[in-house]
Structure formats: C-alpha cells, structure tokens
Amino acid sequence: MAKVVAKTDIGPPHYSNMLPPIVKENYGKWAYHEILTPGVLVHVSENGDKLYTVRVGSPRLMSILMVREICDLADKYCDGYLRFTSRHNIEFLLTDESKIEPLIADLEKMGLPVGGTGHSASNIIHTQGWLHCHTAATDASGIVKAIMDDLYEYFVDMKLPAKLKVAVACCLNMCGAVHCSDIAILGIHRTVPKIDHERLHQVCEIPTVVASCPTGAIRPDPKRKSVKVNEEKCMYCGNCYTMCPAMQIMDPENDGVAIMVGGKVSNARTAPMFSRLAIPFLPNNPPRWPEVVEAVRNIVDTWIRDAREGERVGEWIERIGWERFFEKTGIPFTEKHIDDYIFSVPTFRSTTQFKS
Amino acid sequence: MADKETPLLDELEKGPWPSFVKDMKRMGEKNPAARDHLRLLEKSYEDKLVHWKHGGIVGVQGYGGGVIGRYSDMPEEFPHVREFHTFRVNQPSGWFYTTEALRKLCDVWETYGSGMTNFHGSTGDVILLGAPTENLQACFNALSENGFDLGGSGSDLRTPSACVGPARCEYACIDTLDLCHDLTMEFQDEIHRPMWPYKFKIKIAGCPNDCVAAIARSDFSIIGTWKDALKIDQDAVKEYAEAGFDIQGLVVDKCPTKALKYEGGRLELVPEDCTKCMHCINKMPKALRPGDEKGAALLIGGKATILQSAFLSWVIVPWMEMKPPYDELKDLLRRIWEWWDENGKVRERVGELIYRLGMRNFLKAVGLKPVPQMVFRPRANPYIFWWPEEVGKNG
Amino acid sequence: MNEELRQKVLEYLGKVDKAKNKDIAVAIGAKKSEVDKVVNQLAREGVVEFLYIGTSYVKLAGKE
Numbered sequence: 001m002a003k004v005v006a007k008t009d010i011g012p013p014h015y016s017n018m019l020p021p022i023v024k025e026n027y028g029k030w031a032y033h034e035i036l037t038p039g040v041l042v043h044v045s046e047n048g049d050k051l052y053t054v055r056v057g058s059p060r061l062m063s064i065l066m067v068r069e070i071c072d073l074a075d076k077y078c079d080g081y082l083r084f085t086s087r088h089n090i091e092f093l094l095t096d097e098s099k100i101e102p103l104i105a106d107l108e109k110m111g112l113p114v115g116g117t118g119h120s121a122s123n124i125i126h127t128q129g130w131l132h133c134h135t136a137a138t139d140a141s142g143i144v145k146a147i148m149d150d151l152y153e154y155f156v157d158m159k160l161p162a163k164l165k166v167a168v169a170c171c172l173n174m175c176g177a178v179h180c181s182d183i184a185i186l187g188i189h190r191t192v193p194k195i196d197h198e199r200l201h202q203v204c205e206i207p208t209v210v211a212s213c214p215t216g217a218i219r220p221d222p223k224r225k226s227v228k229v230n231e232e233k234c235m236y237c238g239n240c241y242t243m244c245p246a247m248q249i250m251d252p253e254n255d256g257v258a259i260m261v262g263g264k265v266s267n268a269r270t271a272p273m274f275s276r277l278a279i280p281f282l283p284n285n286p287p288r289w290p291e292v293v294e295a296v297r298n299i300v301d302t303w304i305r306d307a308r309e310g311e312r313v314g315e316w317i318e319r320i321g322w323e324r325f326f327e328k329t330g331i332p333f334t335e336k337h338i339d340d341y342i343f344s345v346p347t348f349r350s351t352t353q354f355k356s
Numbered sequence: 357m358a359d360k361e362t363p364l365l366d367e368l369e370k371g372p373w374p375s376f377v378k379d380m381k382r383m384g385e386k387n388p389a390a391r392d393h394l395r396l397l398e399k400s401y402e403d404k405l406v407h408w409k410h411g412g413i414v415g416v417q418g419y420g421g422g423v424i425g426r427y428s429d430m431p432e433e434f435p436h437v438r439e440f441h442t443f444r445v446n447q448p449s450g451w452f453y454t455t456e457a458l459r460k461l462c463d464v465w466e467t468y469g470s471g472m473t474n475f476h477g478s479t480g481d482v483i484l485l486g487a488p489t490e491n492l493q494a495c496f497n498a499l500s501e502n503g504f505d506l507g508g509s510g511s512d513l514r515t516p517s518a519c520v521g522p523a524r525c526e527y528a529c530i531d532t533l534d535l536c537h538d539l540t541m542e543f544q545d546e547i548h549r550p551m552w553p554y555k556f557k558i559k560i561a562g563c564p565n566d567c568v569a570a571i572a573r574s575d576f577s578i579i580g581t582w583k584d585a586l587k588i589d590q591d592a593v594k595e596y597a598e599a600g601f602d603i604q605g606l607v608v609d610k611c612p613t614k615a616l617k618y619e620g621g622r623l624e625l626v627p628e629d630c631t632k633c634m635h636c637i638n639k640m641p642k643a644l645r646p647g648d649e650k651g652a653a654l655l656i657g658g659k660a661t662i663l664q665s666a667f668l669s670w671v672i673v674p675w676m677e678m679k680p681p682y683d684e685l686k687d688l689l690r691r692i693w694e695w696w697d698e699n700g701k702v703r704e705r706v707g708e709l710i711y712r713l714g715m716r717n718f719l720k721a722v723g724l725k726p727v728p729q730m731v732f733r734p735r736a737n738p739y740i741f742w743w744p745e746e747v748g749k750n751g
Numbered sequence: 752m753n754e755e756l757r758q759k760v761l762e763y764l765g766k767v768d769k770a771k772n773k774d775i776a777v778a779i780g781a782k783k784s785e786v787d788k789v790v791n792q793l794a795r796e797g798v799v800e801f802l803y804i805g806t807s808y809v810k811l812a813g814k815e
Contacts, residue, residue: 006416006496006497006499006500006501007500008418008419008500008505008548008795009505009544009545009548010500010503010505011446011505011537011540011541011544012446012447012448012449012504012505012537012540013448013457013503013504014448014537015448015449015450015452015523015533015534015536015537017448017454017457018448018452018453018454018457019452019523023452023523023524027522027523028522028528028531030522030524030525030526031526032526032641032642033525033526033641034641034642043524043525043526051524053524057373057374058374058475059373059374059375059376059379060474060475060476061376061379061380061472061473061474061485062376062379062472062473062474062475063379063380063382063383063390063471063472063473064383064462064465064466064471064472064473065379065382065383065386065471066379066382067458067461067462067473067475068459068462070458071455071458071459071462074455075455080454080455080456081452081453081454081455082452082453082455082458083450083451083452083453083520084451084453084475084476085451085520085567086451086480086517086519086567086568086569088475088476090475093524111372111374111375112374113372113373113374125478127478128474130397130400130401130405130406130407131393131397131485132408132426132440132442132485132486133406133408134406134408134409134410134411134426135406136406136408137406139397139400139401141376142365142368142401145368145371145373145375145376145377146368146371148373149370149371149372149373152371152372152373155373169660172660172661172662173660173662174660174661174662174666175477175478175479175660176478177478177569177572177573177659177660178660179572179660179661179666180569180571180572180666180668204804208702208805211701211702212703212805214663214664237661237662237663239662239663239703242662242805243703243804243805244804244805245409245410250405250406252403252404252405253404255404263572265566265569265571265572266564266565266566266634267564267565267566267571267579267632267633267634268564268565268633268634268635268638269610269612269633269635270612272566272571272572272668274666274668284404286364286400286401286404287364287365287367287368287401288367288368309606310606310610341665342664342665343665410804411803412802413800413801413802413810415800415801417794417795417797418794418795418796418797419794419801420794420800420801420803420807420809421801421807424803425803509803510801510803510806510807511771511803511806511807512807545787545791549787549790549791549794549801550801550803550807551771551772551787551790551791551807552807553773553806554806694784697773697783698783702771702805702806703805703806
C-alpha cells in the first residue's frame with residue numbers, strides 16, 4: 001500500500017478555473033440563444049458577445065486515448081476549454097464562428113456525431129451493465145450502441161415532434177434513474193433468488209436479509225441457519241441480492257428487459273411524470289438486442305406519425321389515451337400492465353371516460 | 357488485440373454511433389487490464405450473465421466513499437481484472453474542464469488504472485473504471501496532487517451536481533455552479549465518510565426545465581424559479597410573428613394555465629395565473645425571460661424504484677432566496693439529515709421515511725410551515741392525526 | 752477530541768464485526784453526532800475503515 005501523503009477533502013477543482021474567458025466575462029449575462037443547425041447553438045450575451053457550442057454525442061464509456069483526442073480538438077478550436085452535459089454529450093465552446101465547420105469536419109473524421117439539440121433524440125443516459133456492475137440484469141453500453149445506431153438520424157437532425165430522451169438502467173436499482181424518460185429500457189429478473197444456504201450465514205446477517213424484502217417474502221429458516229422465500233410474494237426486485245450475495249438472483253435464461261414510456265422531467269407545460277410499462281419483457285439477446293431496438297423504433301415511429309408538434313411521448317399518450325397507445329403501437333396489453341404494488345389503485349380507471 | 361477474441365462484441369463496431377468496443381480495443385493494445393475487461397464483457401455476452409462480484413472493503417485512508425470495490429468472478433481466466441475497483445472523482449461544477457485538467461486526469465489513470473473512464477457517471481462524477489487494490493492509495497494521492505478529490509458512494513451525501521446555469525444559460529434563476537461548489541465544500545465529511553441510513557443526493561437546476569433531472573434523481577432538488585412576472589419584449593414578439601412563428605398555436609394555446617393572451621400583435625401575461633412552467637420562454641427565448649425576483653423552490657424525496665416505488669421530489673419550500681453563504685439552506689439540510697438519521701431504517705431514503713412517518717412529522721421536526729404549494733390537492737380521507745396539545749383530555 | 756468517547760467507540764468496535772454509527776451511538780449511550788465526529792477522526796487516522804454491504808458500516812481497520 002502506498003504511503004499516505006495526499007491532502008484529503010480538498011473538493012473538486014473550482015469551476016471558475018475551468019471556464020473559458022468568454023463565459024467568465026458573460027457569466028449570468030446571457031440574453032438568448034438560438035439553434036443554428038442541429039447540434040450547434042449560439043448564446044448571445046447582453047453586450048453582444050457570441051458563444052458557439054458544438055454538441056457531440058459520446059458513448060460515455062471512453063478510453064483516455066479518446067479523451068486526449070477530444071482535448072486535442074478543444075486545444076485546436078476552443079483555446080483548451082470544453083464541457084460535458086448531463087446526458088453524456090461533449091460540448092465544444094467556440095468564440096470564432098469560422099471555426100465551427102473545420103471542427104465539425106474533424107469530428108466527422110473521428111466518427112463523432114454532432115446533434116442532440118432541439119427536437120432530436122438526445123444521447124442515452126445509462127448505467128454500467130455487465131461492463132462493471134455486480135447486480136446488472138442486462139448490459140447497458142451494448143443496448144445503447146444498438147439503439148443509437150438505429151436512432152442516429154434523429155440525433156443528427158431535428159425532425160421529431162419534440163425532444164426524445166431515452167434511458168437504460170441495467171437493474172431495478174436504476175442508477176440511471178430511468179423512471180422519468182420518454183422511453184426507458186430496464187433490466188429485470190423474472191425468477192426468485194436461489195439461496196446458497198451453505199454460504200448465507202457466513203456472509204450475511206439473517207435479520208438484514210429478511211428486512212431487505214419490500215414484500216415480506218423472506219422469512220428466517222432457523223433449521224438451516226438460513227432464510228426461505230415465499231415464491232408467491234417475491235417480485236424479483238433483487239434488493240435481497242444487493243444486501244446479500246448468497247441470494248443469487250441472476251438467471252441468464254429468464255433475465256431480460258422491460259420497456260417503459262412517457263416519462264418526463266421538465267416542468268414545461270405538463271408536470272414531470274413517470275414512465276409507465278409498455279412492454280413487460282424482451283429477451284437479453286446480445287450483442288445487438290434486436291427485439292429491443294425494434295420495439296423502441298416502433299414506439300418512436302408511431303409517436304412521429306401521430307403526435308402533434310411539440311408533444312413529448314408522454315404528452316402524446318395522455319392526449320390520445322393509453323388504450324389508443326396500445327392500439328396504435330400494436331403492443332399487447334396484458335395483466336402485467338396493471339399495477340399490483342402499493343400505489344396501484346389510483347392508476348385504475350375510475351371513470352366511464354375512455355375510448356372504445 | 358488478437359483477431360476474433362471478441363466475436364460478439366465485434367458486432368458493436370458496426371453502425372454510425374461511436375463504438376465503445378473500437379475504443380476499448382485500442383486501449384487494450386496498451387493496457388492488459390482494458391483488454392481483459394473487454395474479454396470479460398465478451399464472456400458476459402456469451403453467458404448472458406454478469407461476471408462481477410459484490411465489492412469488499414477497499415478504499416483510501418480516511419475515506420469511506422469514492423472508491424467502489426469490484427472483483428471478477430473469473431480471476432484465473434481474466435487475471436488483469438481480478439481486482440477492478442472504481443474511482444468516483446468529483447467533477448467541477450457544471451462539468452466544465454480545461455484540457456490541462458483533463459489531461460492530468462488521463463495521465464494519472466494511465467499510470468494507475470485501466471485507462472477506461474466514464475464521462476460521467478449517473479450522479480455526475482468522473483468515473484475511472486478499474487484499478488487493482490494495491491494502486492488505490494497511490495492513485496488517490498496522485499489525483500489529490502493534481503487538484504482532484506473523490507466523490508461520494510455508499511450511505512453518504514453523493515456528489516452534488518448542477519446544470520450549466522449562468523455560465524451559459526439565460527434561463528438560470530440561481531447561480532447553480534457556485535451553489536453546487538459551495539455545498540460540496542461545506543459537506544466534505546458528509547460526502548467522504550458515510551454515516552447515514554442510505555444515500556442522499558442533491559441536484560441543482562437553474563430553472564424549471566430541470567436539465568439535471570433534479571426532481572427525478574435527487575433526494576433534495578433545488579430548482580431555480582422566480583416570483584414576479586416573466587418579462588416580455590414586445591418588439592421581439594413582433595419579430596417572431598413576422599418570421600412566421602405560430603405564437604397562438606405553439607405558445608399561447610399550450611400554456612397550461614391559460615395565462616397568456618395574444619391580441620393585436622401583443623403578448624400579454626396574467627401574472628397571478630402563471631405557474632412558471634418555462635414553455636413560452638423555451639419557445640420564444642428572444643422575447644420572453646424569467647422575472648427579476650429570482651430564487652429557488654426546494655423539493656424532497658426524489659428517487660428511483662427501489663424500494664417503495666419511484667418518487668418525484670415534492671415541494672417543501674416554495675421559495676427561498678439563493679445567495680451566498682446559503683446559510684438558511686444549509687441549516688435546513690442539517691435539520692433534515694438529523695431527522696432522517698435519527699428515524700430512518702437501513703436503506704431507507706428520506707422520501708420513504710417521510711412516506712412512512714408522514715409529512716406532518718417531517719415538517720414539525722425540521723421546522724417548516726405547511727403551505728398549499730406542497731400538495732396538488734388536500735387529503736380525501738378524514739384520518740386526521742392530532743397532536744396531544746390540540747385536543748382536550750378525554751375524561 | 753473527546754478521549755473518553757473515543758475509547759468507548761474503539762472498545763465497542765473491538766467487540767463487533769462491523770457497525771453503523773447509529774448502532775455505536777445507541778450501544779454506548781452517546782449522541783450520534785458526537786459519534787460521527789469521533790468515527791470520522793478515527794477514519795482519517797486509518798484506525799477505522801468503511802465497508803459497504805447494501806449500506807455503509809465502519810469497522811476496525813484490519814479486523815477480520
């Protein structure tokens with residue numbers, strides 16, 4: 001172990017040392033912005049200064065080789081400054097409009113797409129998946145790559161009815177908080193955990209395992225110094241596995257993904273809303289998850305055909321009604337779509353207002 | 357890297373979106389850990405099964421957060437990812453960087469880790485993916501020497517994050533970057549030394565568009581807003597109209613509270629009907645701006661599904677001025693943490709605790725006054741709790 | 752730092768595999784916020800370390 005020499009609790013670098021001069025000078029003084037072309041913004045300050053932003057899609061998962069190449073571009077075109085967005089995009093910040101085109105040409109050579117502004121499909125928020133997480137029911141980077149390949153035309157252009165935010169979380173822990181996305185792809189389990197009775201009492205505390213279950217499906221099994229699971233109560237959330245490695249919930253045959261739709265975070269027009277279940281299960285089919293890609297494409301295509309200008313997926317569905325959503329997308333509605341957890345009743349249709 | 361080592365992942369080199377597989381292969385040629393990392397992922401693609409185990413005790417001295425233990429379950433076959441721990445490195449506010457700072461991070465990670473990163477993780481940190489146990493302290497030392505520190509992990513305050521704010525957005529009603537940095541510095545102990553029932557996330561959005569998804573993704577959501585009327589530049593309104601923009605259809609008709617009127621070429625607002633949703637401002641940024649009396653709404657409880665369902669944060673303070681040193685905000689945070697720490701069960705998020713014990717207990721404990729802005733509508737049942745002092749003694 | 756409290760915390764941690772600060776505070780009858788301070792100082796000195804199993808615990812460094 002290396003010697004402890006480092007200062008602790010210094011905190012992150014101060015942001016003011018990371019801001020380009022034009023941002024420092026116009027901090028808090030921006031007047032308005034425009035989207036010049038897909039992926040290219042101009043922000044105009046009260047004193048007339050113009051800051052150009054070129055937004056670039058990244059896979060989020062990047063080697064230091066790629067990060068250095070991005071730095072090379074920022075040195076060449078942006079005096080050594082850049083930023084990232086909350087959706088994993090890279091933003092090059094320019095003061096000289098004439099540098100935009102050569103920058104974009106260099107980005108094209110590197111295979112990096114410019115887009116993600118306005119009514120486009122923005123970059124996908126996602127988690128680690130099989131790449132680097134122990135509770136992942138599916139991969140994230142692979143699904144993201146396959147979907148973004150398919151939705152590429154909507155990232156680099158602005159021809160959607162509204163913005164489209166897609167997210168992938170590789171298990172119900174939802175580190176990516178996918179629960180308020182236009183389209184959310186979520187890794188799920190469908191079978192009860194297999195208990196390693198030999199190991200359980202060595203690596204876990206039984207009261208902790210029992211308490212970890214949100215439905216009370218786990219009971220102590222004193223005879224075996226272990227626990228037992230009431231299979232009828234288990235909803236495969238995996239929380240017990242998170243707490244105890246002897247509650248093995250991974251099941252390659254039955255794990256897969258669910259798709260939820262219609263969430264949004266912004267307060268614009270309608271209040272923020274949750275994504276809701278569209279497709280309860282699609283198989284894990286690496287490397288390119290064709291069933292998932294096709295399902296997303298179907299939802300997007302239907303939305304494009306049917307939505308009014310400016311309607312997010314959730315706003316579109318709320319206008320036409322969920323009964324129409326299932327009809328128009330051809331997605332079967334099943335018992336799986338009807339909530340049976342603790343907040344179910346307010347989702348039941350307690351009115352005769354519905355479309356037949 | 358040898359050909360055909362990863363036939364399934366090779367399929368992800370195709371297509372127009374940038375390929376992480378191509379990039380990892382390049383890194384794998386320089387770093388055996390990156391190569392094994394990709395090979396192990398290929399194994400997961402074959403098996404449809406994750407090949408990482410639960411973490412053990414890893415960390416750097418003095419810290420309980422910021423390093424996440426990760427071990428492969430196939431150490432013999434993939435020796436270079438046997439120990440493959442994650443660093444969460446606290447990002448600068450708003451994710452602004454100089455290339456100099458980024459290159460320093462890359463150099464440190466080239467020396468001590470796999471060379472693979474995430475820009476950024478879900479909470480906002482720079483994620484450095486994969487270092488062996490013996491490198492952790494040295495890597496941290498090097499990060500610290502280069503001006504970087506770790507973020508949160510475990511049952512602690514997770515790294516606060518903020519939208520671009522006044523650095524590049526005319527909508528920003530609060531200085532998100534300064535507030536984010538200030539809170540991060542104030543609460544270093546809370547970020548680095550987990551002492552709570554579970555995680556606690558703070559996100560700061562400059563306006564109700566909420567580009568950091570604070571309302572969905574943080575236990576404590578600080579969202580900029582304004583109190584007075586939004587500002588309308590009638591000359592700019594005319595310009596939009598002259599350019600053929602459908603003000604009636606795309607702006608006025610979409611106002612959720614019908615607070616706008618467009619008559620005789622003028623756009624007029626009924627200020628008391630406006631709920632500051634941002635729609636009209638988003639559509640006409642040259643003509644419309646937030647008002648002058650700016651501050652933030654504070655909301656609590658946002659979280660993903662595990663365990664008691666997903667929650668969106670709900671209003672606890674409709675309005676607070678956000679000016680340094682932010683003492684009122686910090687005092688409130690401390691009161692909330694104390695109550696949660698005292699009453700929360702293991703792995704119970706603050707929103708779940710409020711759900712279990714009721715808003716009345718929460719509000720009383722932290723000293724907030726109930727106001728109608730906290731609810732969409734009042735309760736529909738008569739199961740009203742009374743404090744002992746509110747009723748007479750029964751007999 | 753409160754020497755007496757420090758000793759009590761160390762004594763308690765010597766008896767258990769791991770604990771949350773709250774458990775320590777209850778067991779030794781001290782205020783949680785005071786225990787937090789002591790534990791944080793012990794962490795800086797490398798006397799205690801943290802582990803994460805669904806939630807975070809502290810333990811004496813090197814204690815199996």
